[in-house]
Amino acid sequence: MGTTTVDLLVIGGGMAGLSAATRVAAEGDSVVLVEKAEATGGSARFAGFVWTAPTVEEMRRVNPDGDPDLAAALLDGFTDGVAWIRSLGVECQPPVPVLGFGRGHQVDTNHYLDTCERLIRERGQEVLTSTWTHALVTENGVVKGADCLLPDGSERRIEATWTLLATGGFQGDPGLRAEYVHPQAADIGLRANPHSRGDGLTLGRSAGAAFGRKDAGFYGHLMPAGVSLADPARFVDLALYYSEHALLFDTTGERFVDETVGDHLTTMALLERPGARGLLVADARVHREWISASYVEGIPGVDKFQLCHRAGARSAVADSLEDFASMPEEWGYPGATIRDRIEEFNTAARANGALEPGRLLDRRPLDEPPFYVVEAAPAITFTFGGLLIDAGAHALAADGNGRSPVPGLLAAGADAGGLYRRAYAGGLAPALVFGLAAARTALGESPAAPVH
Template sequence: MGAEDVGLLIIGAGMAGLTAGARAVRNGLSVVVVEISGDVGGSARFAGYAWTAPSHDVMDQHNPNGDVALRRALVDRFADGISWIRSVGMEVKDAQPILGFGRGHQFDTNHYVDTCRRLILEGGGELLLETDTEHLLVEDGAVVGADLRSADGTRRRIRAGATLLATGGFQGSLSLRTARVHPDADRMPLRSNPHSQGGGYRLATGAGAATGLDDAGFYGHLIPSGIPFADPVDFVDMSLYYSEHALLLNLNNERFTDETLGDHLTAMALLEQRESRGLLIADARVFRDWIVGSYVEGAVAVDKFALACKRGGRAGVAEDLDELAWLPEEWGYRGNAVRDTVKRYNEQAAAGLHLTPGRKLDRLPLEEPPYYVIETVPAITFPFHGVRIDGQARVLREDGQPIGGLLAAGSDTGGLWHRAYAGGIASALVFGLTAADTATRTARHT
């Protein structure tokens, strides 16, 4: 098997990989992009925003246990990332608030990934679809390329000055989820493309890469139970973002977390409850202000409750609090206890008393009938556990030193988020650009 030489070999053609490829060809590097599926884009096609914390103070407050160098790099380089998107001809809307603490920009992520593909090909790069990376080539402790196998069985060996892992995480692998996220993580619906099954993670660890902490958590959202995703549009339409204004009860008929911290964090908390399912209860105020409204300014509003009912989820309306006692027995909750929990919360909230668990933000009682009830479960988009990198996107060994020639970006990486989150598209963008620039500097010094 003869070897070919290239400046940057990119494994994965999602947001991080395509961003890196387009930047690299603009920097003058030769590029080959390898993608295991039949098209580019990955989960970025289902996004639409790039956002993160607007300052180090805000990032530190909301993600205190994330790697310091990575979270600082993300904040510092985010504006340059948005400028890059505009530089390739994309329309990017002005900054707007996201999740109450972040700032972000709306843009057409579908158009962006297709534009990056075009720029790579026009710049002389090569794109290999339906191609698996069998293993990395390692010489004297450094990665110098990879062996590839296409769908028809053809094998190629490509030597590279730098190799970037950007396969999108391992959320598609049930075994890695249970081993590295939570023993019950295999029961979660997949809110992501199905092709990110840990290819980059396995390649990196096989080459001696360090990984993040196993209890780092995951990014995902609450969705109605018992309703399979029928289309990628469901990833947004079925996400119950309004949960931060509602009450969430477990199978013990009790609140167990501060819902107001955000739906993406509540999803992690629910995974750890018995059977990983719970009741999301809202009143008419929450329905009017949040359920049928846009989660992010400019986004299309979807009536989440009506959708859950239409698709056959466990959902219903109680005309008053007492009617909550008539929950269907087959759901597994005790209706009287559910009613009493909501009543107790309302009394304490109305009196300004201490709440257990607390609520940092929306402490208003749910006292305006009717009441909207949906049984909900967490769905995973990507794990926070992954390959450790430094601020230059270089993959690290257990001793903290870089593995020569090996880079990683996007959801393959770990360490940036620890049971906290402030933008996956943003981190893929920033560290994709960083990886391309690191590869360029390496090429110029060899």
């Protein structure tokens, strides 16, 4: 078995891992990045906005049960994170609103990821792809690196002062989804890369790192039920973001969530309903203002209903609410009940009466025919549950007090948990910020050290 010794070993080559490795290499320290896929980038290649909540107060409002220290660290590090991206010659567009409460920048993510890998190699450091990390090396409770399996089948030990877990979470493993998210999560769609299967979780726990709360939830979106997500282009094209302005009914014909608080939150709620599927109903106004309009400033709008219909989704256009009573039996929904609930909703909305569930952000009735119906199902992008960390990206030990670090071990990106609990304020931003925090820890810098 060959052996290499470096200052930082990074396991996982997505947003967090590449950011950390590039920062360490830029300062002249030694680093090896190990990625089990054939190419680096992970699910970050499917994203294009680096954003989060604009203030601590807003983060607390949208994410009240998340770790406040991690939330503060994210917001404190966001500006420097954006500056770091720009320092590599990658353009960040001017800030725009995101999800109604957030603020962030459109970024050429692929340019950033490829630039990171190029700079690591130019500094004489290694990027090993198609390489699997099968065990951490520990000595007296200190993580000292890892044993890796190279593409040719040979083994290599990489000894390191610091080891960073950044493998992207466990959303790619149906069994782990069922265990740590919800029993029905085993069968939901995956709108992410297929390689993030809990490697970081398994490695970290083997070294004594603590896993966060099982009920932390996940980030995802409603997608048309029964439609394959094998083509990553569908991750955004078919996402039913407009659910925030529509009505969602489960298989019993009832509403069960305030749809207006966010499609990503409605997605978690639908996972817990019978069969994890539901009918999303919009009217002509919603079609005009939201289904075929831009979701985020700078991204052209497309008619998502037509895209879903062409993709083979269960969908229909109803000329009137009476048509719901003739819903095909094989769909498995009580159409007449849904018709009645829409009429009840519209009556209450017009009278500014009580709605159950409520509608915090959009109480307008859905009464302009025709009506657009798509069967929706939850799909997962990344998990919120992960290894607990502190603001310096140290993995915390499962030793009872919950705050002592596992010596030598770091975690970032979706391998790190605690930041969000059944709430969401950006995915790329935490990966970037805590990836750079891991780099600062490995470099022995103070948290306030400036970005170069």
